[in-house]
Amino acid sequence: MAGQNTTKESLMDNATFRALGHRLIDWAADLRAGLGERPVAHDFVPGAVAAMLPAAAPQQGEDLTDLCAELDRMVVPHVVHWQHPAYFGWFPSGGLEAGVLGELISASLSVIGLSWQSAPALTELETVTMAWFRDLCGLPEHYRGVIQDSASVSTQVALTCARERASGMAMQAGGLAGYGRPLVVYYTVHSHSSVEKAALLAGFGRDNLRAVACDGDDAMDPAALAAAIDEDLAAGRVPCAVVATCGTTGVLAFDPIAAIATVARAHGAWLHVDAAMAGAALLLPEWRARFAGIHQADSLVINAHKWLGVPFDCSIYLVADHRQLEAVMSTSPSYLQSGQDGAVANYRDWGLPLGRRFRALKLWLVLRDQGVAGLQARLRRDLDNARWLGDQVTATPDWQLVRPVRLQTVCLRHDPPGLTGEALDRHTLAWAARVNASGQAWISPSICDGRWMVRLSIGAHATERHHVAAAWDLIQRSALAVMEA
Numbered sequence: 001m002a003g004q005n006t007t008k009e010s011l012m013d014n015a016t017f018r019a020l021g022h023r024l025i026d027w028a029a030d031l032r033a034g035l036g037e038r039p040v041a042h043d044f045v046p047g048a049v050a051a052m053l054p055a056a057a058p059q060q061g062e063d064l065t066d067l068c069a070e071l072d073r074m075v076v077p078h079v080v081h082w083q084h085p086a087y088f089g090w091f092p093s094g095g096l097e098a099g100v101l102g103e104l105i106s107a108s109l110s111v112i113g114l115s116w117q118s119a120p121a122l123t124e125l126e127t128v129t130m131a132w133f134r135d136l137c138g139l140p141e142h143y144r145g146v147i148q149d150s151a152s153v154s155t156q157v158a159l160t161c162a163r164e165r166a167s168g169m170a171m172q173a174g175g176l177a178g179y180g181r182p183l184v185v186y187y188t189v190h191s192h193s194s195v196e197k198a199a200l201l202a203g204f205g206r207d208n209l210r211a212v213a214c215d216g217d218d219a220m221d222p223a224a225l226a227a228a229i230d231e232d233l234a235a236g237r238v239p240c241a242v243v244a245t246c247g248t249t250g251v252l253a254f255d256p257i258a259a260i261a262t263v264a265r266a267h268g269a270w271l272h273v274d275a276a277m278a279g280a281a282l283l284l285p286e287w288r289a290r291f292a293g294i295h296q297a298d299s300l301v302i303n304a305h306k307w308l309g310v311p312f313d314c315s316i317y318l319v320a321d322h323r324q325l326e327a328v329m330s331t332s333p334s335y336l337q338s339g340q341d342g343a344v345a346n347y348r349d350w351g352l353p354l355g356r357r358f359r360a361l362k363l364w365l366v367l368r369d370q371g372v373a374g375l376q377a378r379l380r381r382d383l384d385n386a387r388w389l390g391d392q393v394t395a396t397p398d399w400q401l402v403r404p405v406r407l408q409t410v411c412l413r414h415d416p417p418g419l420t421g422e423a424l425d426r427h428t429l430a431w432a433a434r435v436n437a438s439g440q441a442w443i444s445p446s447i448c449d450g451r452w453m454v455r456l457s458i459g460a461h462a463t464e465r466h467h468v469a470a471a472w473d474l475i476q477r478s479a480l481a482v483m484e485a
């Protein structure tokens with residue numbers, strides 16, 4: 001029966017799939033078109049969604065005709081809408097329509113890239129889009145890219161490769177224990193928590209993690225890095241890897257890559273750059289100076305699924321020498337070998353998972369749909385909006401810009417006279433909660449220098465200046481309302 005699903009229990013035959021699929025696309029388009037009129041988030045109650053679901057999976061196949069209504073009831077009110085124009089939370093989540101369609105194509109094909117042979121288009125589209133992306137970032141040609149699921153995993157891969165390079169491939173013999181000398185990883189207190197996690201999972205041990213001192217701009221101090229390395233060398237430890245960040249999560253600090261690279265190189269340490277959030281700005285030539293020295297990194301990661309607009313997950317991991325990846329990650333079971341091996345890329349050798357999703361589709365479609373010019377225009381719009389908001393905060397009595405606006409994120413606090421210490425913290429958290437409970441904007445409180453502040457991360461693709469202005473107005477009203485309550 002051509003076009004028919006022959007599994008008796010399933011009600012999703014090809015015609016039903018087609019009809020429901022059409023309705024779902026309409027549902028998605030309507031949701032997106034009307035998102036600005038909805039609350040960014042509701043007051044969530046733990047367990048509310050679980051209570052709408054049966055305790056066990058259905059024994060028989062169910063009719064999914066009412067799926068859209070179910071989604072409206074069960075899902076839409078129970079998520080923070082990251083694509084909402086008044087979403088200023090943790091960091092932007094890429095959600096451009098072209099990328100959403102890329103996901104649809106990927107799931108429709110449902111091919112798995114075990115090897116080049118299993119889906120040549122999957123591999124080759126990834127190779128080509130990675131080269132495009134490298135060039136867009138102004139990186140030299142010897143860099144090769146691969147799509148990982150997350151920056152966390154990319155950093156884990158980087159530190160694992162660093163460990164093996166420093167230990168002369170200890171994993172081929174007795175592992176780190178057999179190597180005998182402690183290997184040390186350097187980063188800062190502003191690095192993302194994933195750096196510490198990756199180092200611990202890669203077996204370095206907490207005793208061998210060094211949070212290097214920062215300067216007044218929250219950036220890693222290269223002299224402090226050199227001093228920490230000297231101290232470790234004197235104690236017989238091996239400087240293995242430095243993780244520098246361009247755009248730290250909390251305050252968007254930029255570590256000075258060129259100076260750090262000089263120190264790292266002098267000691268043979270692997271330099272990994274976490275540009276998960278800020279790396280998108282490499283597409284802007286006028287921003288490249290902020291990343292000076294990045295072409296000396298052994299590896300770097302940029303999350304295209306953040307500000308750039310590609311739907312999660314799409315972490316672009318770029319390496320200066322991909323042979324180091326292959327040396328550590330290669331596997332070649334007989335059933336995956338083919339006559340083309342050696343002439344083609346097998347991306348299972350460039351990371352942990354064997355199976356690979358067709359993620360390049362969504363990146364490819366976003367790049368084509370937006371064009372470089374379109375992406376650049378949106379990034380510049382957001383940078384401009386952030387600068388504007390920073391100026392408003394600075395010019396408003398009793399409001400403090402906690403850090404200079406370093407990218408598209410604004411760190412602010414209401415600092416009325418007489419409120420200090422924990423009372424100030426309670427005030428900050430109260431007005432931030434009030435803003436979020438209003439459903440008219442979504443913001444993220446976060447701790448900086450031991451005190452709560454609020455971050456507004458601008459970068460949802462629907463966010464225009466008037467949305468930022470409305471959020472700023474709401475923030476001020478909320479802070480005053482909390483004072484008066």
Ligand code: PLP
Nearest residue numbers: 150151152192248249274276277
């Ligand atoms: N690095 C930085 C600087 C980040 O801001 C984030 C997420 O916010 C991460 C790493 C972790 O990203 P992922 O969720 O892709 O692991």
